[in-house]
Amino acid sequence: MTGTADVLVIGGGIAGVSAAARIAPDARVTVLEHEGAIGVHATGRSAAIFIANYGNATLRSLNAVSGPELEAPDFLDDTVLSPRGEMVVATEAELPDLERHLAEGTGVERLTPDEAVALVPVLRRELIHGAAIERDARDIDVDRLLQGFARLLRRHGGRIVTGAGAGRIERADGVWRVATAAGAFEAPVLVNAAGAWADTVAGLAGATPVGLVPMRRSAAILPAPPGHAVDRWPLFVSASESWYAKPEAGKLMVSPADEDPVEPHDAWPDDMVLAEGLDRFERMTTVEVTRVERSWAGLRSFVADRTPVVGFAPDADGFFWLAGQGGYGVQTSPALSRLAADLVLGRVPALPADVVAALHPGRPGLAA
Ligand SMILES: Cc1cc2nc3c(=O)[nH]c(=O)nc-3n(C[C@H](O)[C@H](O)[C@H](O)COP(=O)(O)OP(=O)(O)OC[C@H]3O[C@@H](n4cnc5c(N)ncnc54)[C@H](O)[C@@H]3O)c2cc1C
Structure with a gap:
């Protein structure tokens, strides 16, 4: 041809x-x-x-233009967005990261640790020293x-x-x-x-x-923690972005938020990186990771x-x-x-x- x-x-x-x-x-x-x-x-x-406050100033300008178009694409009969929210949680050591996030963001609301735990009850209250939420963050289909x-x-x-x-x-x-x-x-x-x-x-x-530089990022699907319906939880992320978790069709997607530079290839998770990331997540929550249902990795590619x-x-x-x-x-x-x-x-x-x-x-x- x-x-x-x-x-x-x-x-x-x-x-x-x-x-x-x-x-x-x-x-x-x-x-x-x-x-x-x-x-x-x-x-x-x-x-x-979709997180409006994600990335540097140039990216935030692109996010601001893109949001309304994802909300009502001219080539589809319905939105590709649905409500989710993004909650940032901070340990004592991560409080400076949280303050930076609040100072740089628009539409980001401070939450008390109690409010954060009320939204995601598996968080360990004693480790959460601050939190913030971008209620308008949305899932993209x-x-x-x-x-x-x-x-x-x-x-x-x-x-x-x-x-x-x-x-x-x-x-x-x-x-x-x-x-x-x-x-x-x-x-x-x-x-x-x-x-x-x-x-x-x-x-x-x-x-x-x-x-x-292609950077590997991994993710794992875990069963929902017993006794919890996770669907309405926001995405929740550590203020230093060392792990995050997000409801995914009744289960929890957890990512170590890894950024390991690699050659371009069909990526798969590194077992150790995934295990260490799940451990960071486990320490901040009451979730006991006993079974990973599925895992994958993809490449996020950045220039300097x-x-x-x-x-x-x-x-x-x-x-x-x-x-x-x-x-x-x-x-x-x-x-x-x-x-x-x-x-x-x-x-x-x-x-x-x-x-x-x-x-x-x-x-x-x-x-x-
Ligand atoms: C775990 C993870 C989570 C992410 N979360 C988000 C998120 O929540 N929100 C968000 O906006 N973004 C997110 N991203 C980033 C987003 O996925 C990427 O920025 C985006 O998909 C890049 O799109 P792309 O088309 O450039 O790359 P790709 O989707 O990788 O497409 C590039 C294509 O080029 C093809 N190709 C390569 N070489 C050749 C060749 N020689 N000839 C022909 N074809 C070729 C490849 O086969 C590939 O299909 C995430 C990424 C990862 C890995």
């Missing part, structure tokens, strides 16, 4: 599929995905939460969002080709030519939305890598300033970066996909200029 398009997108995660969906009304776009389905890597392994973007893309004539890992990438006569197991594809613009593999793809295309990289590469014609979304790629996908479409299509971005500049691949201190 060969395919000619205006824009090729490498990567069928939330970044690539959402950007392609926003480009598709105005250009012929094809998504190339290595795996047999979309959303197999980071996108399908996330904690699926990631699969509905991803599939919604994919349908929007197809409705506008775009294509998703799975089993199409980009191997050789060449540019000649103003056109990128990408060789994959599913055939060769050509387009003048190449969007690099390859998640943890984005620097690898840049290397194949002869563009300078941005110093992306922990801000996504979005824009045309300064050193490779027609090579567009859409990478480095770290732990925020699902919740910021509405804003980042629209920005990517604006820039790829040569429109003035709807986002403020300082936000666009903070995301640009040519910003100082980025290249590896």
Whole structure:
């Protein structure tokens, strides 16, 4: 098979599929995905939460734009968000972290330790010295969002080709030519939305890598603690982000909140990292972890300033970066996909200029 398009997108995660969906009304776009389905890597392994106060100032601007769109997506007949809340709890040693969280956040409410324990009764009251809640944090139905973007893309004539890992990438006569197991594809613009593999793809295309570091994050599903209905609990997280827990279909998802730098790969949890994280969770709660029903890991990929990289590469014609979304790629996908479409299509971005500049691949201190 060969395919000619205006824009090729490498990567069928939330970044690539959402950007392609926003480009598709105005250009012929094809998504190339290595795996047999979309959303197999980071996108399908996330904690699926929207937290407005998560990330640095640039990310919070993206969160602010993305929230209303997730609440009422123009391409779905219903919201992808549902109530959850995020409660931060602090030991005595973590009180400075909690104060920073309260000072930097908007819409974050202080709670007394008693109020925190009333919300999540398995917390050990004697260890909780402070707490705060962002009531407006919400669960995201990631699969509905991803599939919604994919349908929007197809409705506008775009294509998703799975089993199409980009191997050789060449540019000649103003056109990128990408060789994959599913055939060769050509387009003048190449969007690099390859998640943890984005620097690898840049290397194949002869563009300078941005110093992306994939960081493994693990999670485990535990049965609900006996005698507790967990469904209405908020996500609860230690103020130093050394573990967090979240209700998940009547059970509890617990994460060690690990950030171990790794090579890009199909991630799985490290047994020791998971065990140590579960131990940190157990010490703060009355939960006794006797059985892990399921566990997984995914890669959150960051550059040095922990801000996504979005824009045309300064050193490779027609090579567009859409990478480095770290732990925020699902919740910021509405804003980042629209920005990517604006820039790829040569429109003035709807986002403020300082936000666009903070995301640009040519910003100082980025290249590896
Ligand atoms: C445990 C965990 C919890 C998280 N929780 C949240 C959360 O609550 N909220 C939130 O917003 N974000 C969260 N994240 C982050 C979020 O999942 C990511 O930021 C987001 O999914 C990144 O999307 P992506 O499309 O860039 O990457 P991916 O989903 O990894 O997609 C990249 C795709 O590129 C493909 N690819 C790579 N190389 C090639 C190639 N050469 N040719 C073709 N295809 C290629 C891969 O197969 C992959 O499918 C979490 C992540 C993890 C791991």
